[in-house]
Amino acid sequence: MSRPDPLVARVYEQLDAAYHGETWHWSPHYVRGPMDVIAGAVLVQHTTWRNAERALERLHEAGALNPERLAAIDEERLRDLVRVSGTPSVKARRLRAVAHTIVEAGGLAAFLALPDAELRARLLATHGVGRETADAIALYAAERRVFVVDAYTKRLFSRIGVRPPADSYDAWQRLLEEAMPAADATLFQRFHAWIVLHCKSICRPAPRCESCVLRASCAFARDHSGAPSSR
DNA sequence: ACCCAGGGTCATA
DNA sequence: TATGACCATGGG
Numbered sequence A: 001m002s003r004p005d006p007l008v009a010r011v012y013e014q015l016d017a018a019y020h021g022e023t024w025h026w027s028p029h030y031v032r033g034p035m036d037v038i039a040g041a042v043l044v045q046h047t048t049w050r051n052a053e054r055a056l057e058r059l060h061e062a063g064a065l066n067p068e069r070l071a072a073i074d075e076e077r078l079r080d081l082v083r084v085s086g087t088p089s090v091k092a093r094r095l096r097a098v099a100h101t102i103v104e105a106g107g108l109a110a111f112l113a114l115p116d117a118e119l120r121a122r123l124l125a126t127h128g129v130g131r132e133t134a135d136a137i138a139l140y141a142a143e144r145r146v147f148v149v150d151a152y153t154k155r156l157f158s159r160i161g162v163r164p165p166a167d168s169y170d171a172w173q174r175l176l177e178e179a180m181p182a183a184d185a186t187l188f189q190r191f192h193a194w195i196v197l198h199c200k201s202i203c204r205p206a207p208r209c210e211s212c213v214l215r216a217s218c219a220f221a222r223d224h225s226g227a228p229s230s231r
Numbered sequence B: 001a002c003c004c005a006g007g008g009t010c011a012t013a
Numbered sequence C: 001t002a003t004g005a006c007c008a009t010g011g012g
Helices: A006-019 A034-043 A049-061 A067-072 A075-085 A088-104 A108-112 A116-124 A131-140 A151-160 A169-179 A185-201 A219-224
Strands: none
Touching (some): A006 A151, A006 A169, A034 A088, A151 A169
């Protein structure tokens, strides 16, 4: 294993300084409870949060936002409720699978209290739950110390110039977790949230480096912000 | 009329 | 292990 990369901690400091006043989707103040996070993590797959949230709202209004109801609800009805978030048949099936996993664990409270390894194993064994979705649930619903690696994370750190030896989920996660040895779950919640906010507004496919708080430490920004080079 | 969005599964080689 | 089709809606 390699030594912690000091750039990662610096990026966190800079993002936190820029965004610490913001609220984020899945912050304890924003969500109604863990089921918002769990269902939201599935609904947001390959979609914008805006549309995922609309589906979440429909589920809530239908009284379906709890594992028992989700596991029992008619699949066609569920498809209609989540249609606005795209791939409705896919997401209806996945939501029911997640709900079943929770019920099987003895209910939401028991599920969220599972030991780290058990929680992870049961999530990953659930249809429709891959590593990112499992980690988002572990971090934001069960408050476990895991770094959620998503497309935003890879884009941001790739541009900064921080990359793991292999472009795999595990390698990215290991690099980022080991770079912040003293970080707890709350810090990782904020870190991921700031990355999302930052990538939505600044670090986009067509980036706005001129207004980026990270530009001083970002190789990509130096090449793309129009800043005069040293020659 | 494009292209993309906070993924994951499945088939194929 | 690695790559690509597929899912399907909303917004730029």
